[in-house]
Amino acid sequence: MDKVLIFDTTLRDGEQALSSSLSVKEKLVIAHTLAKLKIDIIEAGFPVSSPGDLESVRQIANNVEGPIIAGLARAVKADIDACAEALKDCPRPRIHTFIATSNVHVESKLRKGYDEVVNMAVDAVKYARNFVDDVEFSCEDAGRTDRDMLCRVVEEAIKAGAKTINIPDTVGYTVGYEFGDIIKDVFNRVPNIDQATISVHCHNDLGQASANSLMAVLNGARQIECTVNGLGERAGNCAMEEVVMAMNTRKDIFGVETNIITEEIVPASRLISKICNTPVQPNKAIVGATAFAHSSGIHQDGVLKSRNNYEIMTPESVGLSANQFHLTSRSGRHIIKHRLSLLGYEENSYDLDAFYVKFLALADKKGTVYDDDLEAMMEIDGEDSDRFKMTFLNTTSGTGSVPTATIKIIDANEEEKEIQEAATGDGPVDAACKAIDRVVGYSVKMVDYNLTGMTGGRNALGEVKIIAEHKERRYHGSGSSTDIVEASALAYLNVINKVARMEGIEKIKENRA
DSSP states (O other), X not given: OEEOEEEEOIIIIIGXXXXXXXXXXXXXXXXXXXXXXXXXXXXXXXXXXXXXXXXXXXXHHHHOOSSEEEEEEESSHHHHHHHXXXXXXXXXXXXXXXXXXXXXXXXXXXXXXXXXXXXXXXXXXXXHTTTOSOEEEEEETGGGSXXXXXXXXXHHHHHHTOSEEEEEETTSOOOHHHHHHHHHHHHHHOTTGGGSEEEEXXXXXXXXXXXXXXXXHHTTOOEEEEBGGGOOSTTOBOBHHHHHHHHHHTHHHXXXXXXXXXXXXXXXXXXXXXXXXXXXXXXXXXXXXXXXXXXXXXXXXXXXXXXXXXXXXXXXXXTOSOOEEOBSTTOOHHHHHHHHHHTTOOGGGSXXXXXXXXXXXXXXXXXXXXXXXXXXXXXXXXXXXXXXEEEEEEEEOOTTSOOEEEEEEEEGGGTTEEEEEEEEOSSHHHHHHHHHHHHHSOXXXXXXXXXEEOSOSTTOOEEEEEEEEETTEEEEEEEEEXXXXXXXXXXXXXXXXXXHHHHHHHHHXXXXX
């Protein structure tokens, strides 16, 4: 099969979308992650833009093995000199130079004649070739460039020594068939086109970035410029995970392959999301939290019977351990039966129809039902009343003071005895959780904490959802309050009550055995 090269610009175009610049250390971590993915080319930055960016490109060029490392430069000698300086010790360097070619950019931004623009492009490519053999040239805003002018500058840039020609839809203006036609025109009308690799760099202003990039591949492009999670200016860039998995899943259509280790996609997405402080929308294709989640009873039943009924790729192929079945009021009997079997309950040990009625009642009440809820319903006939109830909470914190929490909890197993404890912590939430631990005698490990504003304004109601572990089991807890510390304590106590309930269930099972 033909090979499509993946050119990742997360560290250059992607970073431009962030509210603050990444540090050299953060960029190195991301670059090593991209290398682990087997990205072919990493555009590490825009060296002339700042001393820090030049140093970042230098560090990546000298320390990251595998990919070609590229630096971006305008068609200006000073920019190219900065790239050459940053890449001088790189084993696989590339200088990526560009100039605008659309009428609107040439006339209103550059304020030059088109002949002058072509000459600047040629001079930049030739000058860059003095430092590296691998030079890429981009026609900025190619999507709105006159076709005759586009073909002319591409031909001249190749003559000057560019080995890669990038045709960017810089402002996300074109649509699929139109962008594909641009690429087709370049192949048909540029006589020396066989001497260069054609690349595309599409933005997502109209939501077409991935579609346009894939149309370009169908018309001969063999390099796609993209970013992890689609990070980038304005509405973002073409998302690496989308085009890679589209080509991987639909080889019957595209007939191409990439070098990407697809099992590293989700880990890379999560790490870059965390470092860049840019959450991934839950329903984002490939890497979103619900990309492989099934809530509809019909869909869940279909997947249980054969995964390809509703999954066109496996979650394992992109680095997830398994698909997710959300147990809600939309779930059917088949998934409940399946989940109970995984928990060790044989079909003949319970009445599925009767249990399903109880499940629906709980699902309507809670929204989502978890495994510990199912076990509680199986063993103690529904949700037992909570053992622990918080009656008092006071926390203090502030600059220069030690965060402290005092709490009172009633233990239903101790004849409604009210127990008071206090603790210090890294913050008021941590202090409150430690005080709860002292009262209840359990200690759980919190693995995920999420705070969401449920209403607007300064008196907004906050909801805290946590995931915690105890004795190799995971528990989900939630709590809400206008006081986020109280909401956190309630969510943590919700988990503690589930742990207590589960220990009671284990005793029931032991006695039965």
